[in-house]
Amino acid sequence: MEGPLLFAEDDTAGEVPRRLKSWRCLIVDDDEGVHQSLAFAMNNLPVLEGRIEWLHAYTAREAREILERERDVAVIMLDVVMEHEQAGLELVRVIRNELGLNDTRIILHTGQPGFAPEITAIREYDINDYRTKAQLTRGHVYTCLSSAIRTYRQIRAIAQGREQLRRIIEAGDELMMQVDEAAFARGVLAHFAQLLDTGLSGFALTATRPDSLSLQPLLVAEGQHAGRAGRSLNASEAAEALACCLQSLSGHGVAWGARGAALCIRSHPGAVLCLYLDLQVPDPESVDPGVIDVFAGHFASCLDNRSLLHQLQHDAYHDRLSGLPNRRALGEELGRCLVAGQTSGLSLALIDIDAFGEINETLGHAFGDELLRGITARLRTSATPEVMVARISADIFAVLGAERRITPEFVLPLFAEPFTVGGEESMVSVTVGFTRLGDVEAQAGGELLEAAFQALRYAKTYQRGQLAWYDPALTSQTHERVRLLNGLRHALQGDGLYVVFQPQVSLEDQRLIGLEALMRWRTEDGSVIPPDRFIPVAEQSGLIRELGFFVLREACSLLARLHAEGHAGVRMAVNVSAVQFRNPSFLSELRQIVGASGMDAHYLELEITESIAMEDSAYVREALEALRTMGVQLAVDDFGTGYSCLAQLKQLAFNRLKIDKAFVHDLSEEEADASIAGVVIQIGQRLGKEVIAEGVETEAQAQILGRLGCREAQGYLYGRPMPVAELYRWLKSRA
Template sequence: MTAQHDLQLDEPFLFAEEGPAHPDDAASVLHWRCLIVDDDEGVHQSMVFAMNNLMVEGGRIEWLHAYSAREARELLARERDVALIVLDVVMEHEQAGLDLVRAIRVDLGLADTRIILHTGQPGFAPEIAAIRDYDINDYRTKSELTRNHIYTCLASAIRTYRQIRSIEASRQQLRRIIQAGNVLMSQADEATFAQGALELFSGLLQIESSGLTLLHHPGSSIAELQVVSASGEWRARTGQALTSLGEDIRNCCLRSLESRQAEWGATGVALSIPGRDGGMLVLYLDALPQARRLVDDSVLEIFVAHFSACLNNRLLLGRLHHDAFFDRLLGLPNRRCLNELVEAHYADGTQAQMTLALIDIDRFGEINEALGQTFGDALLQAMAGRLEASVQRKAMLARLSADIFAVFGPSDWVTPEQLLPLFATPLSVLDQETMVSVTIGLTRLVEVEASDGAAALEAAFQALRTAKTTQRGQLAWYSPDLSRQTHERVNLLNGLRMALRSAGLFVVYQPQIALGDRRLIGLEALVRWRTESGEPIGPDRFIPVAEQSGLIREIGFFVLREACGVLASLHREGDARLRMAVNVSAIQFRHPAFLQELKCIIADSGIDARCLELEITESIAMEDTVYVRETLDALHAMGIQLAIDDFGTGYSSLAQLKGLAVDRLKIDKAFVRDLNEADADASIAGVVIQLGRRLGKEVIAEGVETEDQAMLLGRMGCPEAQGYLFGRPMPLDELRAWIGRQPA
């Protein structure tokens, strides 16, 4: 699918107000049928709005619409007289647009219809072969399609279409010229392209190819014009200046440059072909004046229009080739270019001497959002400048994504000792001194098991991810163990997705006890996973994978639904005051639909919301954001109890905690395990109990495994506990049996 991009509307044209029909709306007015093929409705609307009531080449545009490649192909099979197709490159899949282009030109045989490609994905460039072989007029990103560009692109394409169709008598001859021009367009050498155009020009005039070509570059003076290629008696003049040629030839060429059309002299004809960049190709042929009668002016116009398009497409091909290998903002090699260089080192056996480092700017997204894209771009440019000054010719510098740079070079140079000092001093960004923190992942190519560029890049990214997971501002080296860990995470994630669709995931329940009388007061719902082969996978293995992949949200709501259903059943069977505690992940809690989905689960189960307790992490509770505060207040207003899980392991602000809408602090099992009689009150568990009492919060200790721990916690004033001493996490049938064994 394409990314969402509204077309930019500047103000170069005045649009006529709608009103009564005018005489020029009569059937005699030309209508250009233009088809928009895009899966984004906004693009259709913006394009139509941009061209509203504008005349193009003496006619009005009649819009046709298709929202997929398949729909467009069916429409074009019925509607043959279509002047222009504005086509999204990426729709159902990445090749949908280009496949449609092939169908238009090959299967449907629409050779005259003009095609403009556009895309909402700046990093995507269509195949160069497709632009050359299938006569594509233009290629633009959607962000480039301002009202000016829309009108200019459409007018240019429709002008070409009109001219092609108006010369029916010369159709076959022009088609041969167009086909030959498309072949010439792919020629990298300017002289070869110019000479080919000259020979086609002589064929059009039905005379011998004896002449020369001149290329006028944008910004250059007439005095700098030189002969690019030559044939016949002029062959020896290649490289000479226009000023060195005869007066008649010189004047003929100068008149053509000024008029931008064919100009006849006493002994020859000059034809100027303009390019979009302001350049001009001048063709000069020896020809007698009577040769003028052999070609219609409109045919010459078509010839000029087509070769002008060829000149423009040569610029486009050059831009596409540059974009395929270089970053547009910084001009640095991109990922593809780096990959090919790494591949070359594997091919010639020199990989053992090379190291690849990836440098990620920490929190670049936040910087961009807070200070704006202009500052972000300037920061990237300053970063690139700092790296380029250090790298020089010792290594290759590339930009792989928005905020990730790569340095690839000899292992004795690409080292932490060389790279880290580069960021010890501020960067100058828009005349401001700005410190940046970076995280670095490094890999020695000799340690990568697979021998190709993609594997080396993936290894470096694995090292970078490891460094970012450990702590930003650090660095990590790749080792083969990282690949094995990544493979294990992928397998776990795939298995976890399958488990969600089957019965692999299930919920167990651990009792929560009042320490005073050992009465059951609640349960904590905990998720477990058993594979199809019967192997249990511990939460410490699959929960981090679920959090990294975002699957934790789906798992969290699965546990909530199961737990609320069990609580409703237990209420019907016994104590209606029994509460159920369920963990809520940060990802689940921050999702915009969290409250609504929670309300639906409570309503479907029929439980009293006051009997549900949600356990959130200390980091979530301490977030001083509007969303977190409003969500906590909304949960409290619903009657839902809130507990801070593993309290004391994070960084709590007492000022925030005092006003926080939470009911219970949960002492982490690590603090319970370290309890002893001698310093109980001074222990972290003792501090949490006293803090809870002062703030009016309930306290529960988890991980209680011995009677001594339970007795000590009771004496310290902790009212509630859970742990193996009272009961392990149990499936529902075991829980019911356990409840049945408790004293009445």
């Protein structure tokens, strides 16, 4: 396709302008910035005596429509992740299999390196290159496009009728998948012999510079050179062949000697595959130079793809920052040990760097990266060759080896000395989970790794900064959590979850002043799961948000009914978890629920924990102020079980302190004034806040609380948590 006339700067009047070829390139990306950046990067830059004509598509569907009508697209710059994770690779399949565009070159790019294409996709769909968007600099773009267009031009030449070269292309695709470098080189040398119509007598070697050619060992040696494989090219034995190779390496195309011919194939990363064949009567006129160019260009692309495949293979099993094996490599090694029956006697330690996120935020990612490299170096230096060291997440390292080696006495001292980062010494605290693999019942390597994570999670929960050993009971607990979580999701979709209500009364006259809404779960077999079992699971999984709003809807609906039926002044208390409270949509959904119920927001009381109340973050302060503006009351739940700053507590717009039932249970007349319950009541009085005690079960407890100045209470003495029907019977009996 011919493009517009382009003039050189020194054009003079009367001269015929030269016409440059136009290469059509399609950008497929949902990011407008990528389109602009690529077009700008190649602005006015000639490529292979031509210019780039850009076509633009922002979705896979638009790209398909363009390619159905434009069949001469040379290169497609394609985003891996667009409408969904597989959109890019699905479009590649359409391009190759449905549209039949096998000549068009494809360069993949992505802004999400975690979605790198699998090696099989690179192979099956003939993808030229893969880059992250961060690598799409002007130099990289020019190099990638030049290489791809060169390949496209050469493949087009093949498509125009050179049957011999088609066979070469097919052979190249097969050779590219050769794992062994010598086998690949032998195959290329054999096809070079076919091209020159001669027998297979010659050699092949790789080099990076002309001055290193004579020093490189021969990868392949055939015919009269047989036996030289693995040896360098001796100048005295093969002076003419060496000179011929140097001539091809310093120039382009085939170099002809008196008794042979050489061809050097250059790959993208800078390596060169040098081929030499013995010839009885070398004849430069016997081979079309265009055929040689296509031959060299195609196998150069094969070399590029092999390099890409090797890089992807390496990245699939190694961490780029540290160079250590990654989680996938560790999992496969554990699986190999399991299949071979070698887990007995092996231990696995997972080392978690405490507060690594804070280190990055406070000191910067460059500091964090250097620290990780320092830890890597120390682990590598200390480990013996039979010990595997891996980095399996941002801040977790793994050490796998014999039980006698992987012990606390080996791991912990590694972190007793400071690390030198940026010229400064820095101490690192770690939490370690140890697992004797022989103690784990597993069917796959992933299960062994999960057992190790269970030990680490236990250590982080209960012994942060120290260590913990794997206990088979941890696996049972994990299975129980999974079972509870699945059951909880099922219950949320059905009718297994319901809300009960516990009365709150005035201690002075036992008058009903409020209700607390509490979640309950009844399974299909009729058994009731206690909240202390399923609430932690719901919080860890994030399901607590849905549960919380379910309780709020039920509570607000009931309170609106009670007020309409004459129980004016009764308030409704609802617990709000930290996960639910910190969700950005919490306030808007709360307003929607209150508005839909028709109740007065002043009679809704949200119970929050001390940890939320004391959190000094802009969001928490703004949320508490928004609730106060709405008229919603606030109670600090289980007050006394956490750590509260009274000066900060005084600043909060809350209405009520709630004494934890543990402090009520231990009340005695002799020590009442000095009890924690007594102190909480005094704090409430000083702050001018109401105090309510929960867990009141006896008249004695109620009398002591009343004498201490507490005016509100809830507990079994007044009423248990009740379903709605039972609550109405309770209300009727009191009336």
